[in-house]
Amino acid sequence: MSGKALNCIGNGVGTIRNRLKINLIRGGGHGESRWGPGTQERPNGHFLNRTPLPPGQKRKWEDWELPYYITGVLSVIILGVGLNAKPDTTIETWAHKKAMERLEQKEKQEIMLAASSSTE
Numbered sequence: 001m002s003g004k005a006l007n008c009i010g011n012g013v014g015t016i017r018n019r020l021k022i023n024l025i026r027g028g029g030h031g032e033s034r035w036g037p038g039t040q041e042r043p044n045g046h047f048l049n050r051t052p053l054p055p056g057q058k059r060k061w062e063d064w065e066l067p068y069y070i071t072g073v074l075s076v077i078i079l080g081v082g083l084n085a086k087p088d089t090t091i092e093t094w095a096h097k098k099a100m101e102r103l104e105q106k107e108k109q110e111i112m113l114a115a116s117s118s119t120e
Contacts, residue, residue, distance in 0.1 A: 046052060053059060
Protein backbone atom coordinates (compact mmCIF):
# COMPACT_ATOMS: atom_id res chain seq x y z
CA MET A 1 0.00 0.00 0.00
CA SER A 2 1.11 3.50 -0.68
CA GLY A 3 1.75 6.03 2.01
CA LYS A 4 -1.32 8.05 1.02
CA ALA A 5 -3.62 5.04 1.40
CA LEU A 6 -2.22 4.21 4.84
CA ASN A 7 -2.54 7.85 5.86
CA CYS A 8 -6.23 7.89 4.82
CA ILE A 9 -6.91 4.69 6.76
CA GLY A 10 -5.13 6.12 9.79
CA ASN A 11 -7.19 9.32 9.61
CA GLY A 12 -10.41 7.27 9.38
CA VAL A 13 -9.49 5.17 12.39
CA GLY A 14 -8.58 8.29 14.33
CA THR A 15 -11.92 9.89 13.48
CA ILE A 16 -13.83 6.83 14.65
CA ARG A 17 -11.79 6.68 17.84
CA ASN A 18 -12.49 10.36 18.58
CA ARG A 19 -16.24 9.93 18.04
CA LEU A 20 -16.31 6.91 20.33
CA LYS A 21 -14.47 8.88 23.01
CA ILE A 22 -16.99 11.73 22.73
CA ASN A 23 -19.91 9.31 23.10
CA LEU A 24 -18.30 7.70 26.13
CA ILE A 25 -17.64 11.08 27.70
CA ARG A 26 -21.19 12.29 27.05
CA GLY A 27 -22.76 9.09 28.38
CA GLY A 28 -20.48 8.91 31.36
CA GLY A 29 -22.84 6.66 33.29
CA HIS A 30 -24.36 9.60 35.17
CA GLY A 31 -28.04 10.51 35.13
CA GLU A 32 -30.69 8.99 32.91
CA SER A 33 -29.65 6.87 30.01
CA ARG A 34 -31.41 6.18 26.76
CA TRP A 35 -31.24 2.46 27.48
CA GLY A 36 -31.86 2.76 31.20
CA PRO A 37 -34.56 0.96 33.11
CA GLY A 38 -37.03 3.88 32.94
CA THR A 39 -39.75 4.72 35.44
CA GLN A 40 -41.92 1.61 35.17
CA GLU A 41 -41.18 -0.82 37.96
CA ARG A 42 -42.32 -3.93 36.11
CA PRO A 43 -44.25 -4.85 32.94
CA ASN A 44 -48.00 -4.91 33.41
CA GLY A 45 -48.69 -7.53 30.70
CA HIS A 46 -50.86 -5.38 28.42
CA PHE A 47 -50.17 -4.48 24.80
CA LEU A 48 -48.14 -1.25 24.66
CA ASN A 49 -48.61 -1.07 28.44
CA ARG A 50 -52.15 0.30 27.99
CA THR A 51 -54.78 -0.88 30.39
CA PRO A 52 -57.78 -2.45 28.66
CA LEU A 53 -61.01 -0.45 28.37
CA PRO A 54 -64.08 -1.47 30.37
CA PRO A 55 -66.42 -3.91 28.58
CA GLY A 56 -68.67 -2.26 25.99
CA GLN A 57 -66.43 0.77 25.51
CA LYS A 58 -64.55 1.44 22.24
CA ARG A 59 -61.15 3.00 21.90
CA LYS A 60 -61.21 6.50 20.38
CA TRP A 61 -59.10 6.85 17.24
CA GLU A 62 -56.27 9.34 17.29
CA ASP A 63 -56.04 12.13 14.69
CA TRP A 64 -53.35 10.43 12.59
CA GLU A 65 -55.02 7.01 12.28
CA LEU A 66 -57.71 7.66 9.64
CA PRO A 67 -55.40 9.39 7.09
CA TYR A 68 -52.76 6.73 7.74
CA TYR A 69 -55.11 3.84 7.00
CA ILE A 70 -56.67 5.58 3.98
CA THR A 71 -53.22 6.28 2.54
CA GLY A 72 -52.16 2.67 3.05
CA VAL A 73 -55.25 1.22 1.39
CA LEU A 74 -55.04 3.64 -1.56
CA SER A 75 -51.35 2.85 -2.00
CA VAL A 76 -52.08 -0.86 -2.21
CA ILE A 77 -54.91 -0.29 -4.70
CA ILE A 78 -52.88 2.07 -6.90
CA LEU A 79 -49.86 -0.22 -6.90
CA GLY A 80 -51.98 -3.30 -7.56
CA VAL A 81 -53.80 -1.74 -10.50
CA GLY A 82 -50.75 0.08 -11.82
CA LEU A 83 -48.41 -2.89 -11.74
CA ASN A 84 -50.98 -5.18 -13.34
CA ALA A 85 -51.71 -2.67 -16.11
CA LYS A 86 -48.12 -1.93 -17.06
CA PRO A 87 -47.00 -2.97 -20.53
CA ASP A 88 -45.17 -6.26 -20.97
CA THR A 89 -41.59 -5.28 -21.80
CA THR A 90 -39.82 -8.58 -21.24
CA ILE A 91 -37.24 -9.79 -23.72
CA GLU A 92 -39.30 -12.95 -24.35
CA THR A 93 -42.33 -10.93 -25.48
CA TRP A 94 -40.20 -8.79 -27.76
CA ALA A 95 -38.52 -11.85 -29.28
CA HIS A 96 -41.89 -13.56 -29.80
CA LYS A 97 -43.28 -10.53 -31.64
CA LYS A 98 -40.18 -10.32 -33.85
CA ALA A 99 -40.36 -14.04 -34.63
CA MET A 100 -44.04 -13.75 -35.58
CA GLU A 101 -43.25 -10.76 -37.86
CA ARG A 102 -40.49 -12.74 -39.57
CA LEU A 103 -42.78 -15.75 -40.06
CA GLU A 104 -45.43 -13.53 -41.60
CA GLN A 105 -42.86 -11.98 -43.96
CA LYS A 106 -41.60 -15.46 -44.90
CA GLU A 107 -45.14 -16.68 -45.61
CA LYS A 108 -45.82 -13.60 -47.77
CA GLN A 109 -42.63 -14.25 -49.75
CA GLU A 110 -43.62 -17.90 -50.23
CA ILE A 111 -47.09 -16.88 -51.42
CA MET A 112 -45.55 -14.34 -53.82
CA LEU A 113 -43.12 -17.00 -55.16
CA ALA A 114 -45.94 -19.51 -55.57
CA ALA A 115 -48.08 -16.96 -57.36
CA SER A 116 -45.28 -15.88 -59.66
CA SER A 117 -44.33 -19.49 -60.53
CA SER A 118 -47.94 -20.45 -61.27
CA THR A 119 -48.40 -17.50 -63.66
CA GLU A 120 -45.35 -18.44 -65.71
